[in-house]
Amino acid sequence: MSDAPDPPRRLEWPWNENGLEEEPGDVVDPEGHWLPDSGERAPEFDPLTFDSVFRDERRWAPQHGVAGRSDSALPGAFLFPEPHIPGLPVDDAEDQAVEAAPAMAASHHRTSTLLRELVETGLLAILVFLSVRASVQHYRVEGLSMDPTLEDGEFLLVNSLVYSEVDLEKVGKWVPFWDPGEPGVRHVFHGPERGDIVILHQRVGVERDLVKRIIGIPGDVLEIQRGTVFIDGRELKEPYIQSPWSSDLAPIRIPSGKYFVMGDNRNGSHDSRSFGLVDEKDIVGKAMASWWPRSAWGLAPNEEPVLGAAP
Known part of the structure; x- marks a missing residue:
């Protein structure tokens, strides 16, 4: 007994270029990677060739951000975080913390450097004073x-x-x-x-x-x-x-x-x-x-x- 295969799912594009949610259109596979032009299921991959395993773009799932596929997205598990799109509000507290982290690190580094320089200058001044005091005296x-x-x-x-x-x-x-x-x-x-x-x-x-x-x-x-x-x-x-x-x-x-x-x-x-x-x-x-x-x-x-x- 065999069941008929499920029809292919259409790709959903939840955001347009203006950042607003809209109903997806009739585009099933804009890149032509998932389904052939006939709309039928794509043929099986040949697992015995190098090109079919590593170079066939049909194995690469497109990485999507809020504005569609990002040029910086890489296939596989090693992905960089999506860049923030100007004009979109940053409501997530985690995103705000990520954006503020470099500024806080730079401020902490400047403060630490200033304190270290003050301590070193103070110790040097004390050393010079003691050296001069030991070698030079004043008399009336x-x-x-x-x-x-x-x-x-x-x-x-x-x-x-x-x-x-x-x-x-x-x-x-x-x-x-x-x-x-x-x-x-x-x-x-x-x-x-x-x-x-x-x-x-x-x-x-x-x-x-x-x-x-x-x-x-x-x-x-x-x-x-x-x-x-x-x-x-x-x-x-x-x-x-x-x-x-x-x-x-x-x-x-x-x-x-x-x-x-x-x-x-x-x-x-x-x-x-x-x-x-x-x-x-x-x-x-x-x-x-x-x-x-x-x-x-x-x-x-x-x-x-x-x-x-x-x-």
């Missing part, structure tokens, strides 16, 4: 011992790292097959030099730090005759002195790690002539710049005095 000049080079009440920026030392003997113990040589302790940049204006920690009987100029360095034989300084028998020419000292000082040899300091106001300065040589550990740092008052703004007057001709 009190008194007239450096007159006329430095005024009473003048503010100085002092570099406290320029005379830093490193113990290479300790480092050599951790580095195999390396002999640092002599001396074992060396300066990272350079040691105190003649003519440097330095800040000293308080000495015995002095209640505050002092600001002086280095006159004699280790290895010098220093002598003062009628206010004139001689180093190894050579006169030290000091253009920053306006009121020279009139007394004498017997020759002394400055040992390693010691320095002879004096104020530029030789007649009103409490310095190495009274309290003796200064240990390098008592030197806080080197004056780098003056920042107040405005008239004294600029680099600190670190002048290297010139030695005269040998006798």
